[in-house]
Amino acid sequence: MKMIPGGVTAPRGFQASGVHCGVKKGKGDGNQPPKSGRPEVLDQKKDLALIVSEKECAAAAMYTLNRVKAAPLYVTMDHLENGVAQGIIANSGNANACCPMSHENAEEMCALAAAATGLKAADFVVASTGVIGQTLNIAAIARGVPAAAAALSRSGSGDAANAIMTTDTVKKELAVTVAIGGQKVTIGAIAKGSGMIHPNMGTMLCFLTTDCAITQEMLQDALHDIVPRTFNRVTVDGDTSTNDMCVILANGMAENPLIEWKDDNYTVFFKALSEICTELARSIAADGEGASRLVTCTVMDARSEESAERLAKAVVGSSLVKAAMFGADANWGRVLCAMGYSKAPFRPEFVDVTFRSVVGEVTVCRQGAGLDFDEDQAKSILSQDEVVIEVDLHEGEHQATCWGCDLTYEYVKINGDYRT
Amino acid sequence: MKMIPGGVTAPRGFQASGVHCGVKKGKGDGNQPPKSGRPEVLDQKKDLALIVSEKECAAAAMYTLNRVKAAPLYVTMDHLENGVAQGIIANSGNANACCPMSHENAEEMCALAAAATGLKAADFVVASTGVIGQTLNIAAIARGVPAAAAALSRSGSGDAANAIMTTDTVKKELAVTVAIGGQKVTIGAIAKGSGMIHPNMGTMLCFLTTDCAITQEMLQDALHDIVPRTFNRVTVDGDTSTNDMCVILANGMAENPLIEWKDDNYTVFFKALSEICTELARSIAADGEGASRLVTCTVMDARSEESAERLAKAVVGSSLVKAAMFGADANWGRVLCAMGYSKAPFRPEFVDVTFRSVVGEVTVCRQGAGLDFDEDQAKSILSQDEVVIEVDLHEGEHQATCWGCDLTYEYVKINGDYRT
Numbered sequence: 027m028k029m030i031p032g033g034v035t036a037p038r039g040f041q042a043s044g045v046h047c048g049v050k051k052g053k054g055d056g057n058q059p060p061k062s063g064r065p066e067v068l069d070q071k072k073d074l075a076l077i078v079s080e081k082e083c084a085a086a087a088m089y090t091l092n093r094v095k096a097a098p099l100y101v102t103m104d105h106l107e108n109g110v111a112q113g114i115i116a117n118s119g120n121a122n123a124c125c126p127m128s129h130e131n132a133e134e135m136c137a138l139a140a141a142a143t144g145l146k147a148a149d150f151v152v153a154s155t156g157v158i159g160q161t162l163n164i165a166a167i168a169r170g171v172p173a174a175a176a177a178l179s180r181s182g183s184g185d186a187a188n189a190i191m192t193t194d195t196v197k198k199e200l201a202v203t204v205a206i207g208g209q210k211v212t213i214g215a216i217a218k219g220s221g222m223i224h225p226n227m228g229t230m231l232c233f234l235t236t237d238c239a240i241t242q243e244m245l246q247d248a249l250h251d252i253v254p255r256t257f258n259r260v261t262v263d264g265d266t267s268t269n270d271m272c273v274i275l276a277n278g279m280a281e282n283p284l285i286e287w288k289d290d291n292y293t294v295f296f297k298a299l300s301e302i303c304t305e306l307a308r309s310i311a312a313d314g315e316g317a318s319r320l321v322t323c324t325v326m327d328a329r330s331e332e333s334a335e336r337l338a339k340a341v342v343g344s345s346l347v348k349a350a351m352f353g354a355d356a357n358w359g360r361v362l363c364a365m366g367y368s369k370a371p372f373r374p375e376f377v378d379v380t381f382r383s384v385v386g387e388v389t390v391c392r393q394g395a396g397l398d399f400d401e402d403q404a405k406s407i408l409s410q411d412e413v414v415i416e417v418d419l420h421e422g423e424h425q426a427t428c429w430g431c432d433l434t435y436e437y438v439k440i441n442g443d444y445r446t
Numbered sequence: 447m448k449m450i451p452g453g454v455t456a457p458r459g460f461q462a463s464g465v466h467c468g469v470k471k472g473k474g475d476g477n478q479p480p481k482s483g484r485p486e487v488l489d490q491k492k493d494l495a496l497i498v499s500e501k502e503c504a505a506a507a508m509y510t511l512n513r514v515k516a517a518p519l520y521v522t523m524d525h526l527e528n529g530v531a532q533g534i535i536a537n538s539g540n541a542n543a544c545c546p547m548s549h550e551n552a553e554e555m556c557a558l559a560a561a562a563t564g565l566k567a568a569d570f571v572v573a574s575t576g577v578i579g580q581t582l583n584i585a586a587i588a589r590g591v592p593a594a595a596a597a598l599s600r601s602g603s604g605d606a607a608n609a610i611m612t613t614d615t616v617k618k619e620l621a622v623t624v625a626i627g628g629q630k631v632t633i634g635a636i637a638k639g640s641g642m643i644h645p646n647m648g649t650m651l652c653f654l655t656t657d658c659a660i661t662q663e664m665l666q667d668a669l670h671d672i673v674p675r676t677f678n679r680v681t682v683d684g685d686t687s688t689n690d691m692c693v694i695l696a697n698g699m700a701e702n703p704l705i706e707w708k709d710d711n712y713t714v715f716f717k718a719l720s721e722i723c724t725e726l727a728r729s730i731a732a733d734g735e736g737a738s739r740l741v742t743c744t745v746m747d748a749r750s751e752e753s754a755e756r757l758a759k760a761v762v763g764s765s766l767v768k769a770a771m772f773g774a775d776a777n778w779g780r781v782l783c784a785m786g787y788s789k790a791p792f793r794p795e796f797v798d799v800t801f802r803s804v805v806g807e808v809t810v811c812r813q814g815a816g817l818d819f820d821e822d823q824a825k826s827i828l829s830q831d832e833v834v835i836e837v838d839l840h841e842g843e844h845q846a847t848c849w850g851c852d853l854t855y856e857y858v859k860i861n862g863d864y865r866t
Contacts, residue, residue, distance in 0.1 A: 093786040093787070093792070094782050094786030124782060124816060125816055126815050158777075159782075159816035268782075268783050349858055357577075358578075359543065359544060359578025359579040362578065362688075363512065363514060363578060363687060366513040366514030366515075367511070367512050391544070391579065394544055396545055396579035434858060435858050435859070438855050438858060439855070
């Protein structure tokens with residue numbers, strides 16, 4: 027497996043674009059300088075993304091578990107009922123949820139994309155991210171779609187990645203290649219995340235493309251196994267926004283032998299897809315709203331993977347753990363406390379807790395009781411960009427890793443007045 | 447029912463005190479000026495509270511649901527097995543949890559209290575609140591207990607209330623009187639709360655005293671019905687700290703006819719106890735760490751009280767709702783989103799959402815869809831000290847109210863470096 031530059035346009039036969047159409051408010055022509063100084067932030071004002079494939083694709087998707095689902099999800103479910111798609115249209119700046127016209131507007135986005143590209147409306151996936159409950163500016167989308175179609179190109183992945191960002195500070199795109207049956211198969215992706223704390227409304231969108239020849243059933247199975255272990259392990263509770271969606275389109279243009287059962291070729295594809303989703307999940311966690319560091323919790327030697335996951339999620343989801351990580355404070359009591367209310371079974375008196383980062387590691391709790399440790403060393407370990415909280419339950423053979431971020435002043439600032 | 451001044455020493459036969467013994471670190475003699483300018487903040491450095499009754503009491507308690515329970519809880523459970531107690535000893539500044547000597551130290555606190563008061567160690571309730579996993583300075587407690595015993599007085603409730611505060615900014619004490627069988631019965635209480643966001647470690651302690659003559663069984667039943675509808679409705683998830691405890695001691699000195707079944711006298715007592723616990727729950731929510739306002743969510747016309755409670759808790763527990771409340775931002779989409787991931791059943795398309803405060807009310811969502819509303823009016827409504835989010839499900843006849851607070855910069859500051 028090899029990481030390569032690019033995103034959704036890295037696989038053969040895919041084109042993408044991202045433009046500013048006016049759903050996002052703001053002065054000027056949508057080319058304001060970014061707020062953050064990070065070089066990855068290119069153009070936060072882009073708000074309309076288009077991705078199309080030269081050929082028809084097998085398509086699979088996973089949707090939010092939230093009981094309140096935005097209209098674009100229902101429209102996408104409907105369009106993917108036949109397992110086939112050929113394009114994706116997505117906007118940022120408005121969730122197109124909980125408004126009287128939401129459903130019609132989601133359908134209209136597909137119709138507009140179809141008209142501009144010559145494809146069928148029913149072959150479009152549609153996604154939205156942004157504020158809930160405000161009417162989507164469909165006129166802006168109508169103006170923007172022809173421009174987006176005209177801008178479609180083999181190098182448009184970055185623009186598309188920018189166009190789905192909301193409060194993300196870093197553009198997320200990734201591609202890998204693997205050899206399957208002697209052919210080079212490529213998987214590419216763009217994603218956005220951001221609201222991270224309870225992962226409520228920081229809608230997670232991930233669009234994956236591949237030139238792999240694979241059946242829709244195998245594609246859906248792979249996604250079904252991978253999403254719960256990657257994107258759904260970014261912070262707490264299985265909480266998801268109304269708009270979360272992860273979609274993959276496979277156009278078969280790599281001309282590898284068709285993957286139609288779980289053979290060795292499937293395994294190679296599965297591992298590559300898993301790797302790409304893990305990396306994107308990590309980058310979504312690291313770029314959580316206001317985050318200053320990525321916090322990873324691995325719970326090991328658990329009785330089941332489910333209980334390990336539940337415990338790890340409670341730890342990275344605890345506001346008090348998150349605030350302690352912001353302060354680089356080795357307050358491991360909060361780790362145990364979060365585990366305690368996770369409702370997963372474990373024996374507190376068996377638990378070891380270790381903090382780890384690139385500069386070293388320190389075990390702060392053994393068999394449920396505090397150890398004397400060097401506070402300065404702990405502070406230095408916890409002051410890095412990525413911090414790992416390792417919990418050993420000494421009860422079984424299962425493990426799970428979840429990802430989150432610290433809780434900062436910036437988070438409160440971003441979310442205290444998101445709509446205005 | 448009448449509110450009267452005072453707290454745990456308002457009922458006949460109770461004395462209390464609060465002193466500084468040295469568990470809380472800090473310069474000087476523990477009489478530093480408070481950080482906050484609020485007049486209620488008297489002396490945050492007090493760290494040892496003592497409450498005793500002239501006569502033996504019927505005693506009942508509710509404990510944290512956290513799987514990790516601090517040693518004082520186990521010791522108290524043991525001491526209350528016979529349903530009898532005569533005193534309470536409590537410290538702040540250290541949770542006496544997850545340390546090798548925690549259990550011994552909790553027992554020692556009772557022994558010290560017994561020696562200084564002439565009562566039995568097994569008749570003491572013991573509680574601690576503060577940092578988990580650091581060894582309790584039992585030598586400081588040993589020095590402090592005789593001073594606390596010497597300071598016991600009929601006007602010591604305020605000192606005791608101060609001595610159990612951690613990051614609380616407002617002292618919480620309350621007392622009410624009711625007439626039962628021609629006698630004046632008094633119930634008094636002190637409480638502390640504070641960490642509020644996921645209510646993890648902001649240990650909730652509530653000590654109630656009464657001169658009511660009531661059996662232990664009736665006392666336990668009343669507490670068992672009231673705590674889940676009051677203290678356990680302060681923010682999300684039924685999350686509780688390792689040290690949460692609510693205890694009531696009844697010494698019978700009001701000489702009312704003994705309440706031994708659920709007759710009219712029981713109802714009068716129950717209502718008074720319920721009122722006092724509701725008020726304390728509200729004040730704990732309002733004084734959440736860093737809170738600038740109390741956020742109340744009432745979910746009405748639900749299919750069951752349980753689902754109403756779950757929905758209301760999800761709303762007041764959502765970090766994004768809390769951050770929006772901080773910004774006085776009428777972002778009702780976050781309310782629906784939080785309800786959506788609460789796992790409680792409801793029909794989004796039936797839901798109305800109204801924001802209310804002393805200056806007025808505004809309905810922002812009807813039948814699951816946004817309404818046009820006056821943003822300035824909404825801002826003004828949400829800028830008050832108490833804000834109510836009213837959700838009408840239009841599905842049944844049950845309702846529940848939960849309490850929380852907004853999420854502020856101050857919360858992050860307090861919790862980013864709590865231990866140091």
